[in-house]
Amino acid sequence: MKLKQLEGLLGSLEQFSNPKIEFEQYPTGPHIASRMLYTAENSFGDVSDKVVADFGCGCGTLGLAAALLGAEHVVGFDIDADSLEIARDNADELEVDMEFVQCDIRNLSWNGQIINTIVMNPPFGTRRKGADMDFLSVALKVVASESVYSLHKTTTRDHVRRTALRDCNARSAEVICELRYDVPQLYKFHKKKEVDIAVDLWRFVPQGKQ
Amino acid sequence: MRLLTHNMLASNIKGVANGFPLKIEVGQVVEKHVDLNPEFLKNMFAKLDYKVLVEASKTMGYADLPEQAEPSMLESEDFLRKLNHALLELHLEEGALVCPETGRKFPVNKGIPNMLLHEDEV
Numbered sequence: 001m002k003l004k005q006l007e008g009l010l011g012s013l014e015q016f017s018n019p020k021i022e023f024e025q026y027p028t029g030p031h032i033a034s035r036m037l038y039t040a041e042n043s044f045g046d047v048s049d050k051v052v053a054d055f056g057c058g059c060g061t062l063g064l065a066a067a068l069l070g071a072e073h074v075v076g077f078d079i080d081a082d083s084l085e086i087a088r089d090n091a092d093e094l095e096v097d098m099e100f101v102q103c104d105i106r107n108l109s110w111n112g113q114i115i116n117t118i119v120m121n122p123p124f125g126t127r128r129k130g131a132d133m134d135f136l137s138v139a140l141k142v143v144a145s146e147s148v149y150s151l152h153k154t155t156t157r158d159h160v161r162r163t164a165l166r167d168c169n170a171r172s173a174e175v176i177c178e179l180r181y182d183v184p185q186l187y188k189f190h191k192k193k194e195v196d197i198a199v200d201l202w203r204f205v206p207q208g209k210q
Numbered sequence: 211m212r213l214l215t216h217n218m219l220a221s222n223i224k225g226v227a228n229g230f231p232l233k234i235e236v237g238q239v240v241e242k243h244v245d246l247n248p249e250f251l252k253n254m255f256a257k258l259d260y261k262v263l264v265e266a267s268k269t270m271g272y273a274d275l276p277e278q279a280e281p282s283m284l285e286s287e288d289f290l291r292k293l294n295h296a297l298l299e300l301h302l303e304e305g306a307l308v309c310p311e312t313g314r315k316f317p318v319n320k321g322i323p324n325m326l327l328h329e330d331e332v
Contacts, residue, residue, distance in 0.1 A: 049247060049249060049250050049253075051214070072247055072298075073212065073215075073298065079326065081324075088321075088322070099211060099215050099321070100321070100322045101211075101322065102322055102323065102324045102325060102326055103326060107222055107327055108219070108222055109219075109220035109221060109222035109230070110218055110220060111217065111218055111219070111220050111231070111259065112218060112257055112258065113257055114214065114217060114218045114254070114257050114258060115218065145257075
């Protein structure tokens with residue numbers, strides 16, 4: 001599948017109708033999502049024929065992108081039932097298979113190392129400090145066997161690298177590219193119509209766990 | 211929920227020492243076709259808990275998987291088809307996952323297990 005085609009399909013997905021600020025719900029736009037998964041597949045071979053998990057999947061954009069690129073088994077994890085309902089409808093609409101589990105990522109137990117790749121657009125922690133690093137820590141320490149792709153604000157780059165390598169069991173941490181994240185005017189406290197923030201697309205490789 | 215997902219989830223209630231495997235309570239099972247991908251199944255076979263898969267698929271009404279399996283059986287297309295069916299084609303649409311230690315039920319509705327814990331379980 002071509003990048004443009006993937007971006008087009010993701011652009012048709014339904015997003016949060018009533019976003020909840022306590023979960024920092026922001027849609028992952030088709031531009032970012034398509035580039036993230038396209039790179040994971042075409043530069044690293046981390047998607048097709050793999051088991052992929054989408055942490056904090058929201059309306060399912062990243063996981064569905066993985067399914068469209070040939071992931072064999074995709075599971076989206078989110079705390080919010082309303083988002084999961086939209087995500088399931090989106091999967092039906094695209095006619096791809098994606099599974100969902102309602103849970104708090106920080107409170108789930110896992111068996112084995114079945115998941116190869118994790119993709120996520122974690123809460124950036126603007127509401128609850130450190131939320132993004134909590135997600136990353138679970139992803140790298142417990143769950144992923146091969147790689148983790150994640151978005152973090154470019155302003156936090158040094159902190160993310162240091163924390164990932166020192167505290168989160170990462171063997172390597174690499175910024176693949178810098179992207180523009182369009183934040184639409186979703187919440188009442190947003191003063192401007194739309195802002196554009198710089199985010200890094202990271203690829204982390206966990207230490208072997210066995 | 212596929213049994214591959216079941217194979218990776220465990221109960222995480224405070225105080226539970228061994229939350230795996232979750233027992234399955236069946237309300238409704240649905241089947242969806244998945245093309246056979248031998249390479250994928252070979253990779254998964256090395257990672258999954260096969261005994262747990264056999265028990266889970268029996269609970270879901272599918273008893274064709276052999277009790278014991280070895281990597282050499284992955285050369286057999288017949289075995290791969292059975293593995294494919296149990297792992298990827300069977301879905302728990304309605305029912306529950308049950309913590310093996312406490313008996314706490316995690317409901318499964320429209321294929322989505324709800325693993326959220328109550329405040330006193332965290």
